[in-house]
Amino acid sequence: MSTPHRTLAAALWMTGAIAAFTAMAIATRQIKGVHDTFEILAYRSMIGWVLVVGIAAALGRLTDIRTDRLPSHLVRNVFHFTGQSLWFWAITMIPLAQVFALEFTSPIWVILLSPLVLGETLTRRKLVAAALGFAGVLIVARPDFGHVEPGVLAAAGAAFFFASTNLMTKLLTKGEPILSILFWLTLMQAVFGTLAMTLFGTVTLPTLSTLPWLVLIGISGITAHFSLTKALSLAPASTVVPVDFARLPIIAVVGAMFYKEPIQPSLFAGAALIFLGIWITLRGGASAPQGRRVTNP
Numbered sequence: 001m002s003t004p005h006r007t008l009a010a011a012l013w014m015t016g017a018i019a020a021f022t023a024m025a026i027a028t029r030q031i032k033g034v035h036d037t038f039e040i041l042a043y044r045s046m047i048g049w050v051l052v053v054g055i056a057a058a059l060g061r062l063t064d065i066r067t068d069r070l071p072s073h074l075v076r077n078v079f080h081f082t083g084q085s086l087w088f089w090a091i092t093m094i095p096l097a098q099v100f101a102l103e104f105t106s107p108i109w110v111i112l113l114s115p116l117v118l119g120e121t122l123t124r125r126k127l128v129a130a131a132l133g134f135a136g137v138l139i140v141a142r143p144d145f146g147h148v149e150p151g152v153l154a155a156a157g158a159a160f161f162f163a164s165t166n167l168m169t170k171l172l173t174k175g176e177p178i179l180s181i182l183f184w185l186t187l188m189q190a191v192f193g194t195l196a197m198t199l200f201g202t203v204t205l206p207t208l209s210t211l212p213w214l215v216l217i218g219i220s221g222i223t224a225h226f227s228l229t230k231a232l233s234l235a236p237a238s239t240v241v242p243v244d245f246a247r248l249p250i251i252a253v254v255g256a257m258f259y260k261e262p263i264q265p266s267l268f269a270g271a272a273l274i275f276l277g278i279w280i281t282l283r284g285g286a287s288a289p290q291g292r293r294v295t296n297p
Helices: 003-030 037-059 070-091 096-103 106-117 124-141 150-172 178-199 211-234 237-244 247-259 265-287
Strands: none
Touching: 003 070, 003 096, 003 211, 003 237, 003 247, 037 070, 037 178, 037 211, 070 096, 070 150, 070 178, 096 124, 096 150, 096 247, 096 265, 106 124, 106 150, 106 265, 124 150, 124 265, 178 211, 247 265
16 A cells, blocks of 8 residues: 555544544543443443454454463553543543543653653653643643642543553553453453442443443444554554544534533643644654654554
8 A cells, every 4th residue: 555545544544533532522421420430431341342352253363362461461451441530530520622632641741751661762852842741731721729620630640641551552562462452451441440330339230321322432442442553553653643633623612512611712722732742752753763763553
């Protein structure tokens, strides 16, 4: 496949990822008064696990599921479960566009944590990118340090845990099939979610009105991760990430239309700074020697 065709295919896959992330956020809002965060996570992961096993069986790929790196899977999924819990909770607390804008600070955390986890060099370019991202967060969040909004803290915390998860995934994918990662991801998070919803409150079983939304969340989660991974396999991150940023204006319009959430100019000003920081990082990665680059799985 030629480079232009690969770029077009990557953009189409990213369109699918954007649609899936947006659908997941909307579905979560629709059931926020019925199911709590842990219930949503548990049911989502159960549905996702069934989908992964079904697809693996249909493709004859069940042998891809391995057990020799379970400790690494466990640590990764503890971080991922924490990030997902904060993300889903933030969606029920603050405007959707604000959650998505703060989520985009995840690459900034990758910059700061990669020297500790991956042994990468923290360059001046990366420090500038991190500073721009932090400034963007302050503009988006508009924090009142006397009374910080819990939903803002949750969304910002989710970005940190997602970044940590991505770094551990980079280490885990060295020799580990993606199907195996998805299997243990959905299974472990289903267990975590079930334990959490049992220990922290009364369990509400899916109803005829909430089950379709829960199924949509489960399907959207698998679709989003698969589409994003596929896009990154077809085109450079410098092509994929700008397309992914289209999620922000789309979710801002969705929030305004369906939930009467105001669109603040400061949101896009802060998001622009966050994106600028990401773009600087990607440009630096694109100009680095090929042997020194770390690619997305």
